[in-house]
Amino acid sequence: MNEEVPSGSWTAAVRGSVARRLSLEKILPDRQPYYIGSWVYVFGVITIAALVWVILSGVILTFFGPQWWHVSATGRFMNSLHFWSVQLFFVFMVLHLWGQFFAAGWRHGRASTWMIGAVIFLVSIGAAFTGYLAQQNFDSQWIAISAKDAINSTGAGTFFNVLNFGQMYGLHVMIVPVAVTFLVVVHIVQIRMRGVVKPIEPKEAMKP
Numbered sequence: 001m002n003e004e005v006p007s008g009s010w011t012a013a014v015r016g017s018v019a020r021r022l023s024l025e026k027i028l029p030d031r032q033p034y035y036i037g038s039w040v041y042v043f044g045v046i047t048i049a050a051l052v053w054v055i056l057s058g059v060i061l062t063f064f065g066p067q068w069w070h071v072s073a074t075g076r077f078m079n080s081l082h083f084w085s086v087q088l089f090f091v092f093m094v095l096h097l098w099g100q101f102f103a104a105g106w107r108h109g110r111a112s113t114w115m116i117g118a119v120i121f122l123v124s125i126g127a128a129f130t131g132y133l134a135q136q137n138f139d140s141q142w143i144a145i146s147a148k149d150a151i152n153s154t155g156a157g158t159f160f161n162v163l164n165f166g167q168m169y170g171l172h173v174m175i176v177p178v179a180v181t182f183l184v185v186v187h188i189v190q191i192r193m194r195g196v197v198k199p200i201e202p203k204e205a206m207k208p
Contacts, residue, residue, distance in 0.1 A: 033198075035198065041196060043095040044092075047092040047096055048188075050092060051181075053081070054086055055177065057081045057082035062173045086131065093124065097117060097121055105197050108197060108198070109194060113194060116187045116190065117187055120184060123176065123179050123183065126176050127172065127176040127177060127180055130168045130169075131172050133165070134169045134172045147162050148163060
């Protein structure tokens, strides 16, 4: 026999809210609209797949350290795998972002989903920048020296020293990846809650 839940229970209220907004049918749907097969959404899935490779290769690189990825052949291979995974991540993220922009992906109450996607792009730029600085080679030194004055001119140099390898490496392997991963999860959850946006109808496109 089910016990009656007290009306003032905040846990019951949270559970009910989650159940209404994100049911199992929404989390793991067995059917999707026909327009979900668009390449724009395929680009988004490839972006997530590339992010998985970025995280896995990044964890391995972090575990063995800079000397390993400079000296060892396996380390150099893993470093290259991490680098090219990042390239794929950005290429398909930009394609997905622009595709959703021209499809007006913020329509029908999906503005927050669109905005989180845009924020993911901006935060990912910070991840890529700190990643370049963490390479510990001549390229990273040149990028750090070139970016130092630009960052100092904005006042951000008070908090971020691009010539400090420890700070940049810490940001790259701890703070920024966690932020990107968290935002991607929130982005996916919102897509599951609200569904994907429908294509623009011809009559809707002709409205002033």
